[in-house]
Amino acid sequence: MSSVDYATRIPNNVDLDQDRRLQRALESWQPRFVAWWKELGPVAFQDHDVYLRTAISVAQEGWANFGYVRMPEYRWGIFLADPTPDRRVGFGDHLGEPVWQEVPGEHRAELRRLVVVQGDTEPASVEQQRHLCLTAPSLYDLRNLFQVNVEEGRHLWAMVYLLHRYFGRDGREEADELLERHSGDQDNPRILGAFNEPTPDWLSFFFFTYFTDRDGKFQLASLKESAFDPLSRTCEFMLKEEAHHMFVGATGVGRVVQRTVELMQEHDTDDVAPFGGVNVATLQRYLNLHFSVSLDLFGAETSTNAANYFAAGLKGRFHEDQRPDDHRLQGATRAVPALVDGQVTTREVPALSALNETLRDDYVEDCRKGVERWNRLLAPVGAELRLPHVGFHRQVGVFAGQPITPEGQLVDPGTWARRAQEEWLPTEADRAHVASLMVPVREPGKMAGWIAPPSTGVHGKPLDFEYVRP
Ligand SMILES: [Fe+2]
Ligand SMILES: [Fe+2]
Numbered sequence: 001m002s003s004v005d006y007a008t009r010i011p012n013n014v015d016l017d018q019d020r021r022l023q024r025a026l027e028s029w030q031p032r033f034v035a036w037w038k039e040l041g042p043v044a045f046q047d048h049d050v051y052l053r054t055a056i057s058v059a060q061e062g063w064a065n066f067g068y069v070r071m072p073e074y075r076w077g078i079f080l081a082d083p084t085p086d087r088r089v090g091f092g093d094h095l096g097e098p099v100w101q102e103v104p105g106e107h108r109a110e111l112r113r114l115v116v117v118q119g120d121t122e123p124a125s126v127e128q129q130r131h132l133c134l135t136a137p138s139l140y141d142l143r144n145l146f147q148v149n150v151e152e153g154r155h156l157w158a159m160v161y162l163l164h165r166y167f168g169r170d171g172r173e174e175a176d177e178l179l180e181r182h183s184g185d186q187d188n189p190r191i192l193g194a195f196n197e198p199t200p201d202w203l204s205f206f207f208f209t210y211f212t213d214r215d216g217k218f219q220l221a222s223l224k225e226s227a228f229d230p231l232s233r234t235c236e237f238m239l240k241e242e243a244h245h246m247f248v249g250a251t252g253v254g255r256v257v258q259r260t261v262e263l264m265q266e267h268d269t270d271d272v273a274p275f276g277g278v279n280v281a282t283l284q285r286y287l288n289l290h291f292s293v294s295l296d297l298f299g300a301e302t303s304t305n306a307a308n309y310f311a312a313g314l315k316g317r318f319h320e321d322q323r324p325d326d327h328r329l330q331g332a333t334r335a336v337p338a339l340v341d342g343q344v345t346t347r348e349v350p351a352l353s354a355l356n357e358t359l360r361d362d363y364v365e366d367c368r369k370g371v372e373r374w375n376r377l378l379a380p381v382g383a384e385l386r387l388p389h390v391g392f393h394r395q396v397g398v399f400a401g402q403p404i405t406p407e408g409q410l411v412d413p414g415t416w417a418r419r420a421q422e423e424w425l426p427t428e429a430d431r432a433h434v435a436s437l438m439v440p441v442r443e444p445g446k447m448a449g450w451i452a453p454p455s456t457g458v459h460g461k462p463l464d465f466e467y468v469r470p
Contacts, residue, residue, distance in 0.1 A: 011056040011077035014161065025164040025172055033156070036179045038072060041126055042133045042149060046071055050146045051458065051467045055079055055154070058237060066459045068469070071146060076154045078161045080233035089227040090320050091327040092313040099229040103166050107312055110305075111228055112167050114314060116174050117191055118219060119159030120181060122152045124195035125208070127183035132205055135438035137448035141202070143458060143467035144248045148209065151241040158234045166230065193395060194293045201434050202451075203256065203278065207290035210249030210370060215297040217242050218318055218363045225316025250370045251454060257283065257377045257385075258452035264381045273433050276449040280383045282430045287385055288406060289425050291367065292393035298360040300397040301336040306355040317355065318362040334358070337390065337398055342410055344391055364390065393420065442468075 010016060010030075016023065038046065049068035056062050058079050069075075087099045103111055126149045136142035156178060163171035181188050184196045194212055199205050220242060224235040256278055263272035273279055299306065309315040310329070317323060325332065332351035337344065351358070367387060375384045389408030391399035403416030406424055421427070426434075437450045445464025447453050457463045 009075065011054070011075055011079075013058055013080060014078050014165070016078065019165075022161075022165050025175075026160075029160060029164070029172075029175055032176070032179055033076075033153075033160075034072060036123065037126075037153065040123075040182065041130060041153075042071065042146065043130050044133050045142070045146070045468060047470075049469045051143055051461070051465070052147055052150060053459070055237075055241075058082060063237075063240060064459075071150060074150045074153070076150070076157045078157055079237045080230060081236035083229065083233060087229060087232075089313045090225055091316045092227075092311045093328070094227055094313040095327055097227075099227050099232070101229055103228060107228075107314060108167070110309065110312065111231070111314055112163070112171065112174065114223065114309070115159050115162050115167075115231065116178070118223065119156055119163070119174075119178050120191045121195050121216065122155040122159065123178060124181075124183045124190040124192075125149075125199075125212075126152050127190075128195065128197070128199040128208075129205060132199065132202060135202065135440050136442075137202060137451050138441050138446060138453075139444055139465075139467040140454060140457065140463060141252070141451075142442075145205070146468070148213075148245050148248060151245070154241070155238050158238055162231060162234060192297055194297055197293060200431070201438050202252070203283075203286055203434050204290070206249050206252030206256065207286050208249070209245050210253055211287075211290040211294040211367065212297070213242060213245040213249060214363065214366060215294050217246065218298075218359055218366070221318050222315050222320075222359060225320045227313030250373070252451075253283070253370070254374055254377060255452040255454060256450065257374045259450055261377055261381050261383075262452070264383075270383075276437065278434065278437070278450055280378065280385070282426070282433070284385055285424060285426045285430055287371075288388045288392065291387055293395075295360060295364075295390055296394060296396040298363065299356040301357045302349055302353045303356050304353065307350070307352040310352060310355055318359060339398055339402065339410075344389075344404065344408055344410065360390070388424075393425065 010026070047070060050071060051066060052069050052074065053064045053066045054069065054075050055077050056065050058081055089095055089097050089099055129145065129149060132145055133142060136145060160175045160178065163175045167174070181190050183190050184198060189196045199208050217239065220235040220239050224232050224239065226232045260272055260277045260280060260283070263275050263277040264270060267275055271279060320327065329351045333348050334351045334354050335346035336349050336354050336357045338347040364387065371385055371387055378384050388406035389404060391402060391404035391408060392406045394400050394402070403411050403413045405411055405416070437448065439448060441448045444466045453463060457465055458467065
């Protein structure tokens with residue numbers, strides 16, 4: 001790879017062709033990445049032409065170029081959003097100081113950890129989704145899955161760029177380990193719980209992209225505030241791609257809801273499973289699962305790490321600049337959930353220590369919007385979906401392992417376990433039914449019977465365009 005034209009092979013705006021050290025690091029990492037992609041990326045269609053967008057620059061027109069490409073030949077690039085002239089630290093102890101172009105020695109370990117944890121989620125989701133290509137409900141959906149997958153691959157590249165460029169030898173070792181941990185691996189799993197859960201079917205995929213990719217949006221948005229400018233600019237560009245992943249989730253669930261409503265009206269029943277649809281009760285249980293697992297990704301309600309990250313300027317809040325406070329939070333307090341005498345209540349804590357909870361609150365608000373849109377589709381049949389209480393089915397923080405109902409009531413553990421299994425989380429019958437619907441549809445323009453078609457195709461192409469072709 002020594003004589004390659006870097007700008008062509010690895011589209012970038014980081015002057016890769018001028019940076020020998022970075023070239024050498026990437027030269028040894030890149031073949032391992034491709035080997036990983038072939039081994040743990042999509043289980044099929046690796047030799048097909050897929051109609052994908054590729055980022056080739058950060059300009060308005062350049063970040064989304066569409067064309068047919070074989071996935072192993074996808075040009076994973078390295079892009080940072082354009083710099084903001086005279087950008088200043090927007091929060092914490094360094095408020096108002098110029099942002100950093102290199103990693104300060106005293107924050108090196110923490111920054112590396114933040115980059116590694118974010119980076120670890122990116123290939124994890126590709127691994128989780130690798131079997132879905134066998135059962136896509138349409139070519140349109142198959143293409144969207146692959147778009148999400150290649151972009152998660154690019155997000156990995158984005159984090160590896162930071163590790164290689166700014167963290168020296170230990171950064172290179174961390175970059176290697178990002179390809180060595182694997183989702184669900186007994187001995188060497190991914191770092192965060194939700195990224196070790198399987199994504200067994202397309203209903204799970206749509207809820208995953210709605211709820212779990214949205215966690216990504218909020219993590220990236222708070223890292224975008226970072227005083228470490230290369231991290232900030234990297235995350236800003238990643239957020240553009242992330243928006244499409246959440247679109248896939250929001251419209252995917254919406255199309256399933258739409259089809260369910262049609263079947264309910266056509267057959268005048270709530271039970272549309274015999275007619276090849278997904279019941280609202282089943283949708284609610286999938287929603288409960290994916291929402292609760294995603295809430296855990298934000299960590300415990302109070303966290304010294306989160307306080308330190310903020311004070312040091314490493315990780316800010318969502319839309320930090322739009323917050324009407326002093327951006328330092330010294331002396332400020334806020335309420336966080338608490339359990340006292342068997343009651344779900346709140347307690348007042350320093351706002352600095354509660355930043356995980358603040359980000360989780362913002363996330364929940366964002367999640368609500370999509371649920372409201374789905375409920376508008378459900379209104380004609382008098383049904384609705386709801387976000388469960390934040391204490392339901394949690395593994396992290398004050399609610400971890402607590403028998404809290406989706407309505408937020410504490411019940412006895414036996415009752416909780418029984419009702420969770422039978423009513424609140426996907427049942428074996430739900431899983432079996434959804435699995436029975438996972439029949440691939442590969443004729444251009446055709447859709448599986450459990451999901452409505454999307455309102456438009458991709459990038460102005462018609463719905464019956466051959467989005468994936470041999
Ligand atoms: Fe991502
Ligand atoms: Fe994503």
